[in-house]
Amino acid sequence: MQKTPLIAILITCFNRRETTLSCLASIESAISGSADYKVVIVDDGSSDGTADAVRAAYPDAVVAIGSGNLYWNGGMRMAWQNALQLHADFYLWLNDDTILRPGAIRDMLSKYDQENFAKTIVVGCTVDPETKQTTYGGYRRSTGLSRLRLRRLWSNEQYCDTMNGNCVLFPKTTTDDIGINSHKFTHAFGDNDYGLRAIRAGYRIVELKDAVAEQTHNAEFVKSTSTLTYANWRKILLHPKGVPVVEWWAFCREHGGPIWPVNFFWRYIKMLRLRAG
Structure with a gap:
């Protein structure tokens, strides 16, 4: 059985x-x-x-x-x-x-x-x-x-x-x-x-x-982490519900392969571009 x-x-x-x-x-x-x-x-x-x-x-x-x-x-x-x-x-x-x-x-x-x-x-x-x-x-x-x-x-x-x-x-x-x-x-x-x-x-x-x-x-979460501004930079870069620098760095380094530094910086650059657009 x-x-x-x-x-x-x-x-x-x-x-x-x-x-x-x-x-x-x-x-x-x-x-x-x-x-x-x-x-x-x-x-x-x-x-x-x-x-x-x-x-x-x-x-x-x-x-x-x-x-x-x-x-x-x-x-x-x-x-x-x-x-x-x-x-x-x-x-x-x-x-x-x-x-x-x-x-x-x-x-x-x-x-x-x-x-x-x-x-x-x-x-x-x-x-x-x-x-x-x-x-x-x-x-x-x-x-x-x-x-x-x-x-x-x-x-x-x-x-x-x-x-x-x-x-x-x-x-x-x-x-x-x-x-x-x-x-x-x-x-x-x-x-x-x-x-x-x-x-x-x-x-x-x-x-x-x-x-x-x-x-x-969870559209609210996506919206809150899609653009980087003077008003929200602290939440984006430091808060657990943003895209915290230390954790994103660790994730990219672990899983991003040879171009992981590009992945790391590009996510934040893209946030600025979305805002400018």
């Missing part, structure tokens, strides 16, 4: 209690009896009672409290650290604003089995509720000199070079072969970095064909 797999579901949250609870409420039907699971959630210093609400509704969940300065990658790193003691068969990154459709996690597990390759990572993509275009999911590297130009998958593609971290299933071997989220990144870059390191370590990243959730793209 085949053993029922255990999934450690990793979530980080901050001050959106009802959204977080809606995400948690979607998990049971998303698994559809295909696995046992344990939620490991980091509340990064919420002031709206998120942690207490999660404990009340889901007493079996592991709830850890962050410093308030973890942001996405730091929160997921802390969640993964707390989950290691569970010795789970799989780990699932899940954004707290991703409300999963019924059967979503079951389908991701099935896709993992279908690949018949132990070092497989399965990405669950999300789509815009109106346009049905992919909002978050896998990426392929574009052709050309730059190794940091990423594009969404075309309709006939399923294999990825990296991914967004909204909903991603990892086999337990990743913690030995790759580790957990890098300490070099606070908010952005952590998911893309992990995917690129996984490929380098011999892993296969595949995107599930059917979307796991409907989710709008």
